[in-house]
Amino acid sequence: EPEVTQTPSHQVTQMGQEVILRCVPISNHLYFYWYRQILGQKVEFLVSFYNNEISEKSEIFDDQFSVERPDGSNFTLKIRSTKLEDSAMYFCASSAGAATGELFFGEGSRLTVL
Amino acid sequence: AQSVTQLDSQVPVFEEAPVELRCNYSSSVSVYLFWYVQYPNQGLQLLLKYLSGSTLVKGINGFEAEFNKSQTSFHLRKPSVHISDTAEYFCAVSRTGGSYIPTFGRGTSLIVHP
Numbered sequence: 564e565p566e567v568t569q570t571p572s573h574q575v576t577q578m579g580q581e582v583i584l585r586c587v588p589i590s591n592h593l594y595f596y597w598y599r600q601i602l603g604q605k606v607e608f609l610v611s612f613y614n615n616e617i618s619e620k621s622e623i624f625d626d627q628f629s630v631e632r633p634d635g636s637n638f639t640l641k642i643r644s645t646k647l648e649d650s651a652m653y654f655c656a657s658s659a660g661a662a663t664g665e666l667f668f669g670e671g672s673r674l675t676v677l
Numbered sequence: 678a679q680s681v682t683q684l685d686s687q688v689p690v691f692e693e694a695p696v697e698l699r700c701n702y703s704s705s706v707s708v709y710l711f712w713y714v715q716y717p718n719q720g721l722q723l724l725l726k727y728l729s730g731s732t733l734v735k736g737i738n739g740f741e742a743e744f745n746k747s748q749t750s751f752h753l754r755k756p757s758v759h760i761s762d763t764a765e766y767f768c769a770v771s772r773t774g775g776s777y778i779p780t781f782g783r784g785t786s787l788i789v790h791p
């Protein structure tokens with residue numbers, strides 16, 4: 564069964580460092596998403612991406628964040644200068660269409676900022 | 678904007694007992710509703726969804742949920758749980774028009790004891 568894969572599963576970084584989280588969405592999907600979950604809190608929407616551009620983003624997704632689809636398979640989230648409050652589980656998801664909101668998620672990448 | 682409240686952060690239950698996980702939503706427009714499940718070390722996967730039609734929705738693994746528009750609820754139920762149902766359960770809502778991006782709750786941890 565096709566699945567969304569994310570790497571790394573866990574990354575520890577120092578405050579101020581750049582981090583890139585990688586995702587390989589399901590191959591025939593067209594819509595890509597990043598969500599995050601700070602421990603004990605809600606799963607929060609960060610950004611959606613369609614047709615090689617951001618289609619929607621939340622207020623969390625400020626200038627420190629960027630997304631890219633560098634080739635036909637990868638979808639990356641970059642945090643330019645990490646802060647302590649960026650520590651969270653980051654989930655990548657993809658969907659075939661936007662109409663019904665059914666997303667397929669990866670296992671998540673846990674980011675710990677020290 | 679829409680929002681989701683999952684009233685219980687943790688629900689412990691004995692095997693073969695019934696369970697209900699509560700979800701209330703807030704939205705000024707019509708919505709689609711979802712329950713996702715996350716088993717340990719896995720990504721979120723869709724358990725069931727309400728798009729339209731019958732308010733009682735059946736999903737995988739014997740789960741069902743009922744959409745109650747007047748109470749703005751979408752509670753998840755199972756008449757008899759198994760140890761393997763131990764997981765994190767997320768309720769989500771998306772608008773039926775415009776952005777279909779789901780908004781998630783904080784999750785409810787279902788712990789099934791033998």
